[in-house]
Each structure stands twice: as C-alpha cells, then as structure tokens.
Amino acid sequence: MILSFPNMGRSIYAFKTLFEQLDIKVVLADPTNREAIKIGVKYSPEFVCFPFKATLGDFVSAIKKGADTLVMAIDCGPCRFGFYHAVQERILHDMGYKNVRVIPLDQADLLEFRWLETLQEVSGKHGLFAYSKYVKAVIFFLKKAKLLNDIQTAEGLFRAYERNQGDTTIIVKNLLDKLDQTNNLKGLRNFKNVIKEDFNNLDMDKTISPLRVGLSGEIHVSLEPYVNLDIRRKLGEMGIEIHQSLSLYDWVVHKFHLNYHRKWLEHLSHPYVPMDIGGECVWVLGEYIDKAKAGFDGFVHSYPFTCMPEVTARTIITNKLKRIYDLPIIYFSFDEQSGMEGFRTRLEAFVDLINDRRKQEIKNNAEFQANGNKKIYPHYGDNFYNECIQLLQVK
Ligand code: SF4
Incomplete structure (x- = not known):
C-alpha cells in the first residue's frame, strides 16, 4: 500500500x-x-x-x-x-x-x-502494542502542526521587516526542510528555538512600523499558496505584517475542543451567526471583530468561488460589521480563473488605502506622534508571537 x-x-x-x-x-x-x-x-x-x-x-x-x-x-x-x-x-x-x-x-x-x-x-x-505507536504518531503530528503554526506566525511578522526581499522566504523553506527531517522528540521540543534563531539572523530594519493586516477565510484556500496566489508572501513583501491564526494546528485543537481562541471568536460572532454553518464563517466574523478591536489596519477575507458559508460571512461583514467596526476589508474569491494581474492591482490599491488611513490616524493622535509617528497597538497575539516581538525590540 x-x-x-x-x-x-x-x-x-x-x-x-x-x-x-x-x-x-x-x-x-x-x-x-x-x-x-x-x-x-x-x-x-x-x-x-x-x-x-x-x-x-x-x-x-x-x-x-x-x-x-x-x-x-x-x-x-x-x-x-x-x-x-x-x-x-x-x-x-x-x-x-x-x-x-x-x-x-x-x-x-x-x-x-x-x-x-x-x-x-x-x-x-x-492490539495493545499498536496503541503506543498511535500515541507516538499523534504526538509527532501535533508537535509538527504546532511548529508549522509557529513558522507561519514568525513569517507573517518578520517578512515586513526584511531588508532584502526574499530572505524570509528562504528562511521558511530551510525551516520546513529541517522540520521534515526532525523525527525525534528532543529535536521537536527544541525546534521553537531553531525558528526564533533563524528569524533572528534575518537582516531587518527594526525602525519601521508596518501596517497590521489580519488574514482569514476558508481553510484550504487560506493555506494553499498556489490557490491563493501566495497572498501572504505578496502582502508581506509590500511591507505588511500578516496575522493569520488559521492553520492546521488551530483547526485540530478546535476539533479536540481545546481551542479557547476559537471559542472567543465564536462568542464575538454569536450575535450575527449563532451556529456553525460550515466553512470558517463563524470564525471569520469573530476574527474581523477581534482584529478591529485590536487596532488592526486592514483585513483580508479569501474563499473559494461559490463557497456558501464564506459568502454568508462576506455579506454579514459588508452589511453589518463594517458599519460598526470600520475596519477596511478586501475580499478575494479564488477559482481556476483567478489571474495574477487583477489580483495584484487590487491588493496594491488596498495597501495604499490603509496606508493613507494610518497617516490620518497618526496625524490625529498625539500619543502616536509622541511615539515617533508610530502607531501603538494594544497587546495582542499568542506567547510565540510575543516572543518574536521581543526579538524585534532588541536593537
Ligand atoms: S462550501 Fe465548499 S468550499 Fe465552502 S467550506 Fe464547504 S466544502 Fe469548503
């Protein structure tokens, strides 16, 4: 077999x-x-x-x-x-x-x-002996899924600071190769440090203050770069800090009923969609509200053409949430007809728009001006994200 x-x-x-x-x-x-x-x-x-x-x-x-x-x-x-x-x-x-x-x-x-x-x-x-094999296989699966999630978190953050376009992509590729070859518990336990060390060696401009954008949508389209025209890399290379909590690990932990972040998102979206209607609808709404409350500058919603749950989420955001939370959003519906040029033009226009908004926001906020014309965001993100932020704060 x-x-x-x-x-x-x-x-x-x-x-x-x-x-x-x-x-x-x-x-x-x-x-x-x-x-x-x-x-x-x-x-x-x-x-x-x-x-x-x-x-x-x-x-x-x-x-x-x-x-x-x-x-x-x-x-x-x-x-x-x-x-x-x-x-x-x-x-x-x-x-x-x-x-x-x-x-x-x-x-x-x-x-x-x-x-x-x-x-x-x-x-x-x-039989009984086989169960130890299953336990080991599942532990390795979960550990690798979590580490993939950490690589995604670090990539979304550090790419916005890279001086030489493409360096982050090389680091990510090397990390994925190393992770693929790490098949012992000791190596997997230490791998989080490997991720931080590799990204810390990136040539970065730590003086900048990138725009923050949340990314969410249907899971396959959001995670498969060929299908989503590699949207995370494109945005990152435009100098945008990307936050995408959706990952295989995020999904699996949710299905084990242990994902408290998702429960929080469900709580936020409950007034608008009180039940799971499929896809990521409920969590996309929660993410939109959560990111708006965390002072994010923009939000990207991507989904497959004809995806009923995601189209429902889009409609609720457009007709209701956008008016309440006013977080700029762009929608991308992907299918076999998706073309790069139109996609890139829309993405660039969106980045210009949120950039202008950021400038206005700083102009109208004395605290941001006193911070060297840098926006101050509320505390956000999981432990690993905040460990990465600390690396950026070291001169
Ligand atoms: S409608 Fe189709 S694309 Fe959308 S979540 Fe369901 S299976 Fe996936």
Whole structure:
C-alpha cells in the first residue's frame, strides 16, 4: 500500500509524519500546479467548490507517483465538504483508476476518536502494542502542526521587516526542510528555538512600523499558496505584517475542543451567526471583530468561488460589521480563473488605502506622534508571537 493525501500548504509535513510513524509508505503529490488544477476542473462537476477540484488534481498527481490509498478529511456538514471523498472516489474510478481507494478521515469531533479507526484501517495495526505507536504518531503530528503554526506566525511578522526581499522566504523553506527531517522528540521540543534563531539572523530594519493586516477565510484556500496566489508572501513583501491564526494546528485543537481562541471568536460572532454553518464563517466574523478591536489596519477575507458559508460571512461583514467596526476589508474569491494581474492591482490599491488611513490616524493622535509617528497597538497575539516581538525590540 502506498498512501497519499491532498495538498493544503505546509500541512503536508504534519500528515506525512502521522502516517510514516505508523510505518506506512507515503508519497506526496506534486505541489499543486496548473496541471493538477486543469485535471481537477476537467473531471469535477462544474458547480462544485474549488477545493474539491484542486484536491482531485492532487490525487491524480499522487496516483501517477504510485499511490493507491488516498486519505481525505471529512466533516459532518453542513456544507459540501462531507461528500468530497465519496464523489472523488467515484470520479477516480470513472477516470480508470479502478484500484484506488479514498478513505475518509473523520474530523467532525476528534474526541469521538473515529479518526483512530481510519489509522487502524490504513496501518493494519491492532492490539495493545499498536496503541503506543498511535500515541507516538499523534504526538509527532501535533508537535509538527504546532511548529508549522509557529513558522507561519514568525513569517507573517518578520517578512515586513526584511531588508532584502526574499530572505524570509528562504528562511521558511530551510525551516520546513529541517522540520521534515526532525523525527525525534528532543529535536521537536527544541525546534521553537531553531525558528526564533533563524528569524533572528534575518537582516531587518527594526525602525519601521508596518501596517497590521489580519488574514482569514476558508481553510484550504487560506493555506494553499498556489490557490491563493501566495497572498501572504505578496502582502508581506509590500511591507505588511500578516496575522493569520488559521492553520492546521488551530483547526485540530478546535476539533479536540481545546481551542479557547476559537471559542472567543465564536462568542464575538454569536450575535450575527449563532451556529456553525460550515466553512470558517463563524470564525471569520469573530476574527474581523477581534482584529478591529485590536487596532488592526486592514483585513483580508479569501474563499473559494461559490463557497456558501464564506459568502454568508462576506455579506454579514459588508452589511453589518463594517458599519460598526470600520475596519477596511478586501475580499478575494479564488477559482481556476483567478489571474495574477487583477489580483495584484487590487491588493496594491488596498495597501495604499490603509496606508493613507494610518497617516490620518497618526496625524490625529498625539500619543502616536509622541511615539515617533508610530502607531501603538494594544497587546495582542499568542506567547510565540510575543516572543518574536521581543526579538524585534532588541536593537
Ligand atoms: S467550506 Fe465552502 S468550499 Fe469548503 S466544502 Fe464547504 S462550501 Fe465548499
């Protein structure tokens, strides 16, 4: 058996560890590319969500590299995500890949431990001894997912300060390679320091005061750089500090009912959407309010074209929240038709707009002027983010 799973940005490194720790042979699909999207679009129903098409293309790429067992996460609805695996398996069989299985990885409620049945099914390991293997695999998975989250946090912060465009991207790539090769607990425990050390060596201009922008949206589009036209890098290279709490780790901890940050976001969005309607709708609304309260300068909402929950979030922000909180927002709906030039023009216009607002804000605020014309933000972010901020404060 050779196993694979679809791309979702850097999350592949955590999933690879999870299955390799169970002695399963894993092949990775090629990074999502034009060819994968072309295949996904060609064989998918026209009206289906874009992540369905992109992940179908990834599956074909993995099959061509020898994969015969494909794992696809599923949820209990209420949107279309719950049906991806079954429909994709039928399409792959119709395409002629008759021996391929698409196995659902149930993540509706991780405390129900149905995911353990999937791990048992693909690894074939049963009995008491096998449980120590599962525990180790899950610990490695969670640790790598958290470290990927930390890399994302540091990247979003430090890129805004880099003097030589591209240095942050190189550091991130090296860190991902190192993390992929770190498969012992001692190394993983120490890896947070490796992230801080590597970013601390970046050639930075610590005198600047970058604009702060929050990024949120549907999880696949938000995490997969080919699909979102690498929006985080583009914004960072325009000198913007990016805050994106959405990550694989953020999602998994939420599904273990331990994500208090998400519970806070749910509390904030409750007056507008009192229940989970799928996608990230509830949390996008919460993020928008949270970032507005934290004095952020802008907000980016990205989602797949035709994504019902995210379109609902967009409508509520436009018609209600924007009037209350007045945080500038730009929306990006991505699909196979997304083009770079229009995207870049809109992004640049948005950055110009929030830059002008920042200048006005400083002009009207004596405290900011006394701070060397730098905006003062309230305390924000998790422990790791604040540890990174301390590195920036050392001259
Ligand atoms: S969240 Fe949006 S893109 Fe994802 S399955 Fe649901 S409707 Fe489709």
